[in-house]
Amino acid sequence: MAKALVLYHSQEYGNTKLMADAIAEGLKESGCEVTAFNTNEGRFDITTFPEFDCVAFGSPDYFSYIAGGLKTFMDDHYIQSTVKKKEGYTGKPYALFYSHGGGGKVKSVMKELFKRVGTQVGEPAESYGKPNQQTLEKCTELGRQLGRTVMPKR
């Protein structure tokens, strides 16, 4: 079974977590085994990253940038993949999602930074504040789309 990681930061209201849960649902519907990790609860163990076949990255917009926990992930990822030249850190399909308070400039930061991990699937899912039903459905569909890239056709 393909393994999917949903790596996100959510702290202020839980807006990004709601999106993460919806994406995880779509990934499960595609047949993936899903691990979800909120970087507000600790530092993601970067050495486990090669286990995952695909990833969804989610962040709130913090000062037009990604949240610190996800920046730490990217720093750790760079050290493993580029400095230590470890295998299994790149070439993965990934999807992006973000929530914001009316700005949303984090979108372009995410599109640029996460390129290091592999190939982006679909378009980033966005929420202004708390995600409504339509946004959550878009997130679930993005999860399904990401999952389909790593699951054999049934």
Ligand SMILES: Cc1cc2nc3c(=O)[nH]c(=O)nc-3n(C[C@H](O)[C@H](O)[C@H](O)COP(=O)(O)O)c2cc1C
């Ligand atoms: C420290 C901080 C900085 C923020 N900076 C921005 C910003 O630059 N642009 C923006 O649109 N929203 C900004 N916001 C609003 C959050 O992106 C928004 O409330 C988000 O949905 C919070 O996600 P969460 O509930 O999952 O933590 C900021 C919030 C915090 C706490």
